[in-house]
Each structure stands twice: as structure tokens, then as C-alpha cells.
Amino acid sequence: MNSERKAHLLAALKKNCRYDGRKPFDYREITVEYGISRSAEGSARVKIGETEVIAGIKLETATPYPDRPNEGNLMVNAELLPMSNPEFEPGPPGDQATELARVVDRSIRESKSIDVKKLCISPGENAWGVMIDVCSINDAGNLFDAAALAALAALKDAKFPGLTKEGKANYEERTKNKLPLKREPLEVTVLKVGDQFFVDPLSDEEKVVEARLTVGVTEKDTVCALQKGGQSPLTLKDVDEMIKIAQKAAQKLRKAL
Amino acid sequence: MKEELKVNDKDIVVPGETIATGMSFLPGPGTYRYESNIVAQKLGMVSVDGKVIKLITLSGKYDPKVKDRVIGRVVDVLMTGWRFDINCPYSAVLNMKDAVSEFIPRGADLTQYFNISDYAIGMITNVTSQKLVDIATKGPGLRKLRGGRIISVSPKKVPRIIGKEGSMVTLIKEKTGCDIVVGQNGLVWISGEPHQEVVAVNTIKTIEQQAHLSGLTERVSEMLANGGSQ
Numbered sequence: 001m002n003s004e005r006k007a008h009l010l011a012a013l014k015k016n017c018r019y020d021g022r023k024p025f026d027y028r029e030i031t032v033e034y035g036i037s038r039s040a041e042g043s044a045r046v047k048i049g050e051t052e053v054i055a056g057i058k059l060e061t062a063t064p065y066p067d068r069p070n071e072g073n074l075m076v077n078a079e080l081l082p083m084s085n086p087e088f089e090p091g092p093p094g095d096q097a098t099e100l101a102r103v104v105d106r107s108i109r110e111s112k113s114i115d116v117k118k119l120c121i122s123p124g125e126n127a128w129g130v131m132i133d134v135c136s137i138n139d140a141g142n143l144f145d146a147a148a149l150a151a152l153a154a155l156k157d158a159k160f161p162g163l164t165k166e167g168k169a170n171y172e173e174r175t176k177n178k179l180p181l182k183r184e185p186l187e188v189t190v191l192k193v194g195d196q197f198f199v200d201p202l203s204d205e206e207k208v209v210e211a212r213l214t215v216g217v218t219e220k221d222t223v224c225a226l227q228k229g230g231q232s233p234l235t236l237k238d239v240d241e242m243i244k245i246a247q248k249a250a251q252k253l254r255k256a257l
Numbered sequence: 258m259k260e261e262l263k264v265n266d267k268d269i270v271v272p273g274e275t276i277a278t279g280m281s282f283l284p285g286p287g288t289y290r291y292e293s294n295i296v297a298q299k300l301g302m303v304s305v306d307g308k309v310i311k312l313i314t315l316s317g318k319y320d321p322k323v324k325d326r327v328i329g330r331v332v333d334v335l336m337t338g339w340r341f342d343i344n345c346p347y348s349a350v351l352n353m354k355d356a357v358s359e360f361i362p363r364g365a366d367l368t369q370y371f372n373i374s375d376y377a378i379g380m381i382t383n384v385t386s387q388k389l390v391d392i393a394t395k396g397p398g399l400r401k402l403r404g405g406r407i408i409s410v411s412p413k414k415v416p417r418i419i420g421k422e423g424s425m426v427t428l429i430k431e432k433t434g435c436d437i438v439v440g441q442n443g444l445v446w447i448s449g450e451p452h453q454e455v456v457a458v459n460t461i462k463t464i465e466q467q468a469h470l471s472g473l474t475e476r477v478s479e480m481l482a483n484g485g486s487q
Contacts, residue, residue: 002374008404012451019406021455204406 024198042158050140055150072119073129076105107216111224115180148187188246215246287312319412328440355393405448412443
């Protein structure tokens, strides 16, 4: 966008008018599909309007870290596919992909969503590792919320594979055991333009916002993660208000699961 | 061989489907003759005009034609002009002499006229057989598009959005008070009061969806009276 069109969009947002006519705290239509991949232990496809993200869970056995012999491992990786946005390039993950992966990781890890102690098979020797892979299929804005929602949906869908005598995963077999999920964290990104706040940005809106705050919220409205972005600073009052907005929006978002 | 139409007028045909047999029919746009048959080249609706069989395509990319007014985005600044993306498989070149009415001195900084990611409404002046496209932004109604927003629609639905002699787009302009420029290539530029812009966008999207239905003008004026909802 050139500066004149950016100014035009900013002027509209400051009058509390979105480009697609939505109310500031409304999401676009959300759909969640479970079990879209047969080769992953758990998978999900999330669509928020035209934004589409898929997530897959891989479960693998490995030796636990020496400082945490009783715990399984959690890893999140995000990939921004070049097909999903003309600005995404192939190659090693850039700033945006790294940030997306870390933000998704943080809400799941810090909410203690997965009971990592239950992933342990034999202390100090063998434990399950959970790998979450998130791919953007189409980026029409708000990848953060879509990615976190997809990751959670895939976690809920995941089932353990069988275990061989040597303690390796047997992918031929699929048990009925689900992942030990204690909490279900979601993420809501709240954006600020002028004195206005809004959620679920379109691609164009993301380019003009002054600041954004991604808030991880569990089902009990507990805040489990924060990530701030954008050029402008936020006051404490702003942050309080944005968290309230996120908690409210998360309840609506949760209904899509 | 019997000379007959294999499908009815206004039927949808797929590529390779035989529309008519016999030499007395003539292939029009979107169709070709194979042996003594007329065969569909594209997915579209058959339109029988006397002996000529035409195919009205329902979707597809924009195919540049001379004298079309198109909306383009600057993607490159060249030695003697600009390269535009005109929402089709071929890019277009705007030469300095066709750009603005004022004189551009030698060695001038071309970005002061058009910079990368600026939009303009231009007219296609030439299309070669190799699909090298030339456009001009100098002339009545042609200009740089400042501010506003761009939406994209299917190029095949543009005639319905414009309406007979511009009736449809004039209706939207009058009811919403927005400035609207429709390019033949399926890009539409809208600039106005933010809430009215949303009404205009929703109306245009509705026209795009219902382009094949009759009684569209009535529904559109109803929609505009209701403030953009159906």
C-alpha cells in the first residue's frame, strides 16, 4: 500500500469503520476441521474468513533433557508458505515465522496446557515429544489467532501411536489415548489505531496499525501469554483494556472449537 | 450429416463439448470448428445468434484489448516510463509521453509522477501479438488514483457492474456519494465516506454474485435503499 491509501484506511479506522463493515470486536466466520491428515497424530484446519491455517501434531519418543528427566518435550514450528501471501519467500524461516511459532509456543507452554509429566515413559530414559507444525495456507490477516486456534484444535485431535518393546513409536498402530491436556489456551490479537481498539485484522489493516497485543487466554479467562508488536508504545491502561477485550473475544472464539 | 444444435440456447457447456453439427453454423468467440462440428473452447454459456454460435465465458482472467480502460498498479519505474500490473498475465508499459499532459524534462525523477504501488486508471493503446501492452494515462477520465481503496472482481462480471451505459455504477455513485472507477480488468477503485464505502463494496460484491440473474437493477436499488444489506 502506498502512503495515500494507508492514510485513507487509517481515517476509516479512526471513525470506527472496518473495510468489510464489521464491528470492531467481531471475528469473521470461523470454521475448524479436525483430522485432515492421516499421517499426523493429530491435525486441524482453521479458517477465519479467507485466512486459512493448518496444524499437525507429531508424537515421537526421545530421551528427556537431563535437567528434566520426568518430562516430555514440546516444540512448535511455523511455516509461512510462499503460496499464502505474495510477500512470503521460500527459504529458512524469517522474523515473522519465528515470531508466529514462538507466540503459539508460549501460550501452550506457559499455560501448562500439556501435562508434560504424563508424557514420560521411563524417567531419564524415554519420553514422548510433542511437535506442533503450523502452516499458513492463505494469509488474509490475523495469522496469530488462526495459528493458535489450529494448534489447539490439532492437540485436541491428537491420539498416541502404539509403543514397541524397544520404546519406539509404532505408527502402524493408533491407540485411543488422547494427549493429556489440562488447559485450552487461545490467542486473541487486539490492535490499536488512534484511540480505537479492534480484533481480527485484515491484511491491509495489519499494515497500518500502530500497535498490537496478542493475548493468550485459557478457558477460565486466565491470561497465559502476551506478545506486543508495532511501533507505538502502549500505556498500562491500554494493556488492561486490550486484555479485557481479548478475554471477551476468546469466549466467542472458543465456540468454534 | 444432420445439421442441428446439440444444446439449447443459454446452456452451460464444458471445453470439448459439441455444441452443433453441420457446416451451416459458424463458430463465434469461445468456440471452434472441428471437422464439421462446432466445439466449445471454454467453460461458458452458449448464445445462439442466428447461425453464429458464441460462448459467454463465466470466469477467467482479463484479456487485454485496445481501448479498454483498466486500473493498474505501478510495479517498476523504467528508463522512459513505468511498468504496470494490470491484473492479467501480461504487464503493461506506460511511456513518459503518454503519462501526463505537462512536459517531463530530461533526467527528471519519474517517481514524482508515478511511484511504485501507486494506482492509475489508464487506457490500453496497443496490444502486440506477443501481448506487449501499452497504456496511456493522459486523456479524458484517465488519471492517477489518489487514496481510496481497491477491490477486485471477476473481469467477466464488469459489464454488469457498469450496467447499460453506466447505469448501474451511476446508481451506486448517487446513492453512496462515493467516487467509483471500474476498470475492465476487474479492479474497482472506491473513495468516499468510510461507511458509504462499505455499502458500495457490498453492493458491487452482490452484483458480482448475482450477475447471471435478471432483475438485478431493482434488487440493487433496494439494497442501496436498505443501506447495503439485502
